[in-house]
Every structure is written in C-alpha cells, then in structure tokens.
Amino acid sequence: MTLAEKAYLSLRNDIVRGDLKPGGALKMADLSARYDMGFSPLREALSRLQGERLVISESLRGFRVSELSLAEFEDALRTRLVIETEALRLSLRLGGDDWAAQLVAATYALKLQAERSGGDIWELETRHHAFHRALLSACGSRWMLDFFEQLYMATDRYRLPVLVGGAGGGGRDLVAEHAALADAALARDETLANRLLVQHYEATAATIRARHGA
Known part of the structure; x- marks a missing residue:
C-alpha cells in the first residue's frame, strides 16, 4: 500500500x-x-x-x-438505491459458486459479530461492509462497485453516529434482515432480494431522518 x-x-x-x-x-x-x-x-x-x-x-x-446535511443524505441514498438494485440484479444473474460461498461466509461472519456480547463495534462495521460488498461483487462492473464504495461511505457518515449511540437497531432484528437478504440472493430471486434491500436501507433512513428532525 x-x-x-x-x-x-x-x-x-x-x-x-x-x-x-x-x-x-x-x-x-x-x-x-x-x-x-x-x-x-x-x-x-x-x-x-x-x-x-x-x-x-x-x-x-x-x-x-464536508458538513452533514439531510438533503445530501437523501440524494446519496436515492443514488445508492439506483446503483445497488441494478448491481444486485446483475450479481444474481452472473454470480457463480465462488460468489455464493463468499456471500454465505460474509453473512455468517456478520451474524457471529452481531451476536457477540460487548463485541467491537468497528469490527461489526467492517463485517457489515463486507456483507454488502459480497452481495454485489459478481455484478461484473467495476464502475458500479466503485460507486457502491463511495455511496456506502457517504451514507455511513449518517448511519454510524446512530449505531455508536446505540439506536441503530430501533427494535429491528438486523441479523434476520441480512440473513433474509442473503437467502433471497442465493435463491436468485431478483424481485424479493431487491425489495428486501430497499426495505433494509429505508428502515435505516427512517432512523436517520428522525435523528435529524425530519
């Protein structure tokens, strides 16, 4: 490096x-x-x-x-959904056994860390990023993956303070959300996988909006 x-x-x-x-x-x-x-x-x-x-x-x-702005977050989120839903469709169509194995491993690693009592929150975040990267990794487009990385970081500036503050779940079962998303992807169900992905991000966005008084 x-x-x-x-x-x-x-x-x-x-x-x-x-x-x-x-x-x-x-x-x-x-x-x-x-x-x-x-x-x-x-x-x-x-x-x-x-x-x-x-x-x-x-x-x-x-x-x-750069300053934080709810309008900037909404713009980044909308763009992220456009990029990731298309990248997910491509990944489900193009991904082979190696992609599937990578997604299974990332899902399991995220589950283990999420269920650890008093676990390292930054290790959890590392594994969370790895899960979402693995989900899209077979899309066949370096541009899409580059945009994924940029938009992931752009929106994480708003998500991480909520996570660190202990309000990241908001009563949600985040392990189950990621597991359901992985299952839909592995079953190559494009419609369900994309619906779950959008619901997952919108649920987090609702918490962020509430934090910013929207």
Whole structure:
C-alpha cells in the first residue's frame, strides 16, 4: 500500500466515523502529526476525498470536512438505491459458486459479530461492509462497485453516529434482515432480494431522518 493510499484510508475512516468533525478545518501540519506522514501523500488523499464529496476545498483556506446535511443524505441514498438494485440484479444473474460461498461466509461472519456480547463495534462495521460488498461483487462492473464504495461511505457518515449511540437497531432484528437478504440472493430471486434491500436501507433512513428532525 502506498503512503497516499494509507493517507486516504486513514482520513476517510476518520471522517466517516466522525473523529474528524463535519465542517472542521484540515490543516496540513495537524494531519501530518496525526498520521505521521508528509504533506505530499496527504494532499493527494485530500484531493481524492474532495472528489468523493467527503472534503471540500476553499480558496485560500485549504481543506475542510464536508458538513452533514439531510438533503445530501437523501440524494446519496436515492443514488445508492439506483446503483445497488441494478448491481444486485446483475450479481444474481452472473454470480457463480465462488460468489455464493463468499456471500454465505460474509453473512455468517456478520451474524457471529452481531451476536457477540460487548463485541467491537468497528469490527461489526467492517463485517457489515463486507456483507454488502459480497452481495454485489459478481455484478461484473467495476464502475458500479466503485460507486457502491463511495455511496456506502457517504451514507455511513449518517448511519454510524446512530449505531455508536446505540439506536441503530430501533427494535429491528438486523441479523434476520441480512440473513433474509442473503437467502433471497442465493435463491436468485431478483424481485424479493431487491425489495428486501430497499426495505433494509429505508428502515435505516427512517432512523436517520428522525435523528435529524425530519
């Protein structure tokens, strides 16, 4: 992994998790000390994050973490549903035994972590991302998977504070939701799988809207 890639992943994770606060200035000297690396890989990482709308650049003022906005979340969610429902259809049509085995493994790993008492919430999030990536991984489109990654992070900025605050479930059985989605996908039921995917995201969106007073 290059220094620029390491800088990008570190910055992106800290922005998505809220360790770098929305609207906060991203001063090069501070970032260099925080991540123990030079300015060049950090600038490259910040430019990449700007393209993903996680960072904004202000003339004469440098970089800043993008603000949170319910309108921005709704836009990202609508776009995510367009991309992922089509990617899921393709994955169900094109996915072979390797894809199915990967999805089964990701589902089981997510279930194990979700059911662990006092488990690491960030390990849970890692496995949650792996599940949704596995679901779409056989779509045959690098563009779709790249958009999936960008939109996953864009919406996770809103979901993670709810998860960390302990309100992520809202009375839902999230293990059962993911298991049902995996079962529908493995049965190659495109209609049911896509309906469950949309319901899954809309249920989370309802919690986020309530948190933001919508």
